[in-house]
Amino acid sequence: MFEVAELKNKVSKSAYEAELSLIREQLLNVQLKLETAAMPVLIVIAGVDSSGKGDLIAKLNEWFDPRFMSTHAFGYPSDEEKERPNHWRYWMSLPPRGRIAIYAMGWYGQVLSDRLNNRIGKGQLEKELSHLNKLEKELTDDGALILKFWLHLSKDQQKKLVSKQEKNPETSWRVTETEKRHLKLYEKFVNICEQVIRHTSTPEAPWLILNGLDPYYRRLTTARHIIEQVSLRLESHQGASSVNLGESIAHVKSGVSLLSSLNLKKKLERSEYQEQLAFYQGRISQLSHSARQLKKSTLLLFEGWDAAGKGGVIRRITHAMDARNYRVIPIAAPSDEEKTHHYLWRFWRHLPRDGKATIYDRSWYGRVLVERVEGFATTAEWMRAYSEINDFEEELTEHGIILLKFWMHIDKDEQWRRFKLREDTAYKRYKITTDDFRNREKWELYESAVNEMITRTSTEYAPWHLVEANDKYFARIKVLSELCKVYEKELY
Amino acid sequence: MFEVAELKNKVSKSAYEAELSLIREQLLNVQLKLETAAMPVLIVIAGVDSSGKGDLIAKLNEWFDPRFMSTHAFGYPSDEEKERPNHWRYWMSLPPRGRIAIYAMGWYGQVLSDRLNNRIGKGQLEKELSHLNKLEKELTDDGALILKFWLHLSKDQQKKLVSKQEKNPETSWRVTETEKRHLKLYEKFVNICEQVIRHTSTPEAPWLILNGLDPYYRRLTTARHIIEQVSLRLESHQGASSVNLGESIAHVKSGVSLLSSLNLKKKLERSEYQEQLAFYQGRISQLSHSARQLKKSTLLLFEGWDAAGKGGVIRRITHAMDARNYRVIPIAAPSDEEKTHHYLWRFWRHLPRDGKATIYDRSWYGRVLVERVEGFATTAEWMRAYSEINDFEEELTEHGIILLKFWMHIDKDEQWRRFKLREDTAYKRYKITTDDFRNREKWELYESAVNEMITRTSTEYAPWHLVEANDKYFARIKVLSELCKVYEKELY
Numbered sequence: 001m002f003e004v005a006e007l008k009n010k011v012s013k014s015a016y017e018a019e020l021s022l023i024r025e026q027l028l029n030v031q032l033k034l035e036t037a038a039m040p041v042l043i044v045i046a047g048v049d050s051s052g053k054g055d056l057i058a059k060l061n062e063w064f065d066p067r068f069m070s071t072h073a074f075g076y077p078s079d080e081e082k083e084r085p086n087h088w089r090y091w092m093s094l095p096p097r098g099r100i101a102i103y104a105m106g107w108y109g110q111v112l113s114d115r116l117n118n119r120i121g122k123g124q125l126e127k128e129l130s131h132l133n134k135l136e137k138e139l140t141d142d143g144a145l146i147l148k149f150w151l152h153l154s155k156d157q158q159k160k161l162v163s164k165q166e167k168n169p170e171t172s173w174r175v176t177e178t179e180k181r182h183l184k185l186y187e188k189f190v191n192i193c194e195q196v197i198r199h200t201s202t203p204e205a206p207w208l209i210l211n212g213l214d215p216y217y218r219r220l221t222t223a224r225h226i227i228e229q230v231s232l233r234l235e236s237h238q239g240a241s242s243v244n245l246g247e248s249i250a251h252v253k254s255g256v257s258l259l260s261s262l263n264l265k266k267k268l269e270r271s272e273y274q275e276q277l278a279f280y281q282g283r284i285s286q287l288s289h290s291a292r293q294l295k296k297s298t299l300l301l302f303e304g305w306d307a308a309g310k311g312g313v314i315r316r317i318t319h320a321m322d323a324r325n326y327r328v329i330p331i332a333a334p335s336d337e338e339k340t341h342h343y344l345w346r347f348w349r350h351l352p353r354d355g356k357a358t359i360y361d362r363s364w365y366g367r368v369l370v371e372r373v374e375g376f377a378t379t380a381e382w383m384r385a386y387s388e389i390n391d392f393e394e395e396l397t398e399h400g401i402i403l404l405k406f407w408m409h410i411d412k413d414e415q416w417r418r419f420k421l422r423e424d425t426a427y428k429r430y431k432i433t434t435d436d437f438r439n440r441e442k443w444e445l446y447e448s449a450v451n452e453m454i455t456r457t458s459t460e461y462a463p464w465h466l467v468e469a470n471d472k473y474f475a476r477i478k479v480l481s482e483l484c485k486v487y488e489k490e491l492y
Numbered sequence: 493m494f495e496v497a498e499l500k501n502k503v504s505k506s507a508y509e510a511e512l513s514l515i516r517e518q519l520l521n522v523q524l525k526l527e528t529a530a531m532p533v534l535i536v537i538a539g540v541d542s543s544g545k546g547d548l549i550a551k552l553n554e555w556f557d558p559r560f561m562s563t564h565a566f567g568y569p570s571d572e573e574k575e576r577p578n579h580w581r582y583w584m585s586l587p588p589r590g591r592i593a594i595y596a597m598g599w600y601g602q603v604l605s606d607r608l609n610n611r612i613g614k615g616q617l618e619k620e621l622s623h624l625n626k627l628e629k630e631l632t633d634d635g636a637l638i639l640k641f642w643l644h645l646s647k648d649q650q651k652k653l654v655s656k657q658e659k660n661p662e663t664s665w666r667v668t669e670t671e672k673r674h675l676k677l678y679e680k681f682v683n684i685c686e687q688v689i690r691h692t693s694t695p696e697a698p699w700l701i702l703n704g705l706d707p708y709y710r711r712l713t714t715a716r717h718i719i720e721q722v723s724l725r726l727e728s729h730q731g732a733s734s735v736n737l738g739e740s741i742a743h744v745k746s747g748v749s750l751l752s753s754l755n756l757k758k759k760l761e762r763s764e765y766q767e768q769l770a771f772y773q774g775r776i777s778q779l780s781h782s783a784r785q786l787k788k789s790t791l792l793l794f795e796g797w798d799a800a801g802k803g804g805v806i807r808r809i810t811h812a813m814d815a816r817n818y819r820v821i822p823i824a825a826p827s828d829e830e831k832t833h834h835y836l837w838r839f840w841r842h843l844p845r846d847g848k849a850t851i852y853d854r855s856w857y858g859r860v861l862v863e864r865v866e867g868f869a870t871t872a873e874w875m876r877a878y879s880e881i882n883d884f885e886e887e888l889t890e891h892g893i894i895l896l897k898f899w900m901h902i903d904k905d906e907q908w909r910r911f912k913l914r915e916d917t918a919y920k921r922y923k924i925t926t927d928d929f930r931n932r933e934k935w936e937l938y939e940s941a942v943n944e945m946i947t948r949t950s951t952e953y954a955p956w957h958l959v960e961a962n963d964k965y966f967a968r969i970k971v972l973s974e975l976c977k978v979y980e981k982e983l984y
Binding site for chain 1: 530572574579586588590630634636832837843845883887888890
């Protein structure tokens with residue numbers, strides 16, 4: 001989920017200053033229009049320690065007209081607050097129609113800290129989150145616009161920032177024991193954050209996750225998103241009450257993309273490849289046999305660019321498996337029968353029995369890739385698909401299915417080389433159609449869809465494995481070795 | 493929740509036969525239209541034992557064209573089924589677009605039986621139910637229409653039916669040990685059913701609860717509801733995906749109403765009244781003092797017809813309480829400030845601190861009563877208000893607040909008598925406005941709104957107390973004694 005947001009995104013000082021006056025004018029403008037539109041706006045600024053929440057909130061207070069807004073932060077409940085139901089203090093803080101309220105950590109601070117310190121368990125967390133979802137739904141149903149920002153930092157980024165703050169006498173007071181303790185708890189905390197964000201990224205109020213390292217980037221991105229979303233909602237009046245997500249994500253990733261951050265130069269020599277291939281195939285043969293005996297099912301899923309080598313790697317895996325125990329399901333356009341059902345139905349159909357393996361060559365992710373980009377699914381359909389897919393995969397993994405998802409990544413040049421090669425090779429020519437060439441024109445659209453897909457569907461129970469696949473040898477060994485690693489973890 | 497559905501509703505044989513041929517024609521008609529509209533319809537027939545589920549399903553199979561429908565019942569999962577995620581068998585049973593599928597108990601049989609037999613706890617039940625909600629939402633988002641019927645019987649009705657079946661040699665085979673065991677578990681089972689229905693009565697797929705005693709009534713009601721809902725959806729095409737609930741409830745209650753079943757002749761002599769009043773006021777004085785010391789808050793809420801005596805009974809209660817510890821909040825039209833917030837905001841505001849009492853003279857139920865009937869709230873607004881209110885009250889009671897809800901009921905004649913009396917009494921004249929007389933014209937609309945309100949918001953944590961209030965003495969003592977009873981239960 002934080003894969004994209006771990007990448008540092010930078011805006012130069014000059015670019016920031018050039019845009020600033022326009023941004024400030026627009027912010028005041030939407031604030032003014034709000035007043036007459038009589039819609040309350042709730043802006044939640046949350047994130048990990050040192051990610052710049054305080055700076056961002058200060059800037060928003062500077063940029064908006066402070067007379068028509070308020071800022072709230074909830075610490076430990078006061079005596080007054082404790083004597084009322086939990087949500088009482090949130091309700092009392094709600095802005096009237098036409099006003100803006102900014103929330104530091106929103107209603108998420110308490111549950112995050114309760115869970116981090118084991119004051120509540122996983123079940124209780126889920127219950128609290130579903131109450132928060134209901135709260136937000138009640139407010140958006142009533143016409144409120146809720147914009148939630150999550151500022152993320154990678155572990156390294158956070159560490160560096162904290163030590164920088166500590167050295168600077170002006171900021172060293174900020175680094176308390178809590179910050180240092182949190183630094184050590186980074187993995188645990190981020191894991192909890194992931195659950196929280198996943199459960200509370202609703203169509204009514206989705207999270208926008210961004211890297212918080214660069215102040216210019218985080219300020220501009222947040223301000224732009226606010227301007228865009230408020231304007232959209234004002235135009236549509238009491239139309240759709242959900243945030244227009246698709247646009248915003250493409251917007252945020254501007255500049256840095258997860259895929260372009262992969263190092264496609266990684267490669268493996270043929271001799272080493274052959275040696276490792278033999279080793280991993282032997283291992284997979286053993287491991288898949290154990291899985292069969294332990295009645296653990298396996299589900300492997302491959303997505304990637306055309307000609308990225310999905311078929312090749314699948315053959316290397318199945319080569320090592322007992323043919324009675326696996327099935328490869330190539331996913332093309334749905335059949336007539338499949339079309340008369342929910343789009344997930346055809347994937348439910350092929351779920352393996354306990355102990356069996358199913359390998360999907362392309363999958364349900366078509367909904368948020370090709371169907372999104374080519375317009376086969378409506379915006380509402382692909383937007384709700386993220387959580388439908390997360391729920392689906394949660395059911396699979398809760399049943400005990402071992403689920404691995406691979407994205408095979410090549411660059412545009414490599415794809416072109418492979419297409420040409422296919423044209424020149426008689427037995428590969430059938431693989432290539434005019435569609436393939438046309439799809440190349442939409443490369444950027446697909447890339448942005450992939451970035452969003454990974455952000456929204458990489459979960460703790462089913463993370464995406466990104467495979468640098470310009471070199472086929474490297475890609476195959478990476479997939480096989482990751483499969484072995486997961487098998488070993490799940491089976492022993 | 494089952495208050496209305498406990499009342500026997502009857503359709504005579506002749507009325508049934510007179511309507512039957514039209515109903516059958518209409519059922520075939522909507523089935524035919526479905527085919528071209530390409531929308532799947534799921535009909536869930538669930539309910540307590542012996543409530544006629546089997547008979548109803550048999551009739552639907554007889555009346556629909558069997559070639560374009562299917563019927564499903566899920567028992568204990570088979571080996572095949574156990575080796576896949578829980579929901580797999582449900583997905584595999586889904587009808588294609590244009591077809592109808594009937595489900596005996598739907599996906600609810602397993603969770604009900606698991607909870608009844610303590611195979612799962614309360615938390616796990618909630619989790620399962622939220623998964624079922626997601627399943628249904630995915631299907632309705634995709635265009636499916638889901639109609640869920642719950643056939644209810646009162647404990648007495650069930651007992652009589654079972655012993656009748658047992659005596660009849662043709663049906664005695666149906667009465668197994670399970671039925672007899674369930675008979676003993678009636679309260680426990682119905683309590684679980686209530687939780688299940690409350691959690692899964694979503695805007696997408698609400699339950700329709702009806703009394704299952706009379707075969708003619710249950711068949712006609714179900715058939716009419718199916719015809720009505722499918723037709724509505726076909727007309728609106730891919731419009732609103734939620735079931736039009738308001739209409740249907742009014743429809744179902746036809747004939748019998750909860751309010752009209754109350755015995756308004758109940759009365760108390762003045763001397764006895766005075767004696768009991770003194771007793772209960774003394775008791776309340778002690779109990780409210782204990783509540784204060786135990787830091788338990790109390791929230792009393794009074795709804796009822798104009799001139800039903802809400803003010804009088806409130807005065808008798810507060811008379812017994814320490815004036816520092818309670819507040820009476822009369823609810824009239826919202827203030828300007830309140831209008832700029834969510835309608836529940838103004839009720840959150842007045843929540844008592846621990847140990848204090850708040851008495852609401854009218855309440856948030858205005859949303860589903862006056863605002864519904866007078867059109868101040870849109871259909872969508874008051875329809876979602878039921879679950880918003882249930883969630884709100886759940887938060888209150890989870891915090892430990894003692895919450896009592898009273899409906900003060902008088903009949904139309906008694907109201908008229910009291911209005912006249914008010915006109916004739918100088919110091920009561922201020923209480924009466926022309927509004928009051930106008931509201932009388934909408935008596936039936938209000939009555940149907942009250943019936944639905946009680947069905948949808950009488951929960952195990954906050955049941956409605958219905959008070960026969962034609963006789964003021966009787967009504968006051970009933971309220972005071974129920975308050976004492978609840979206090980005693982909660983405090984000791």
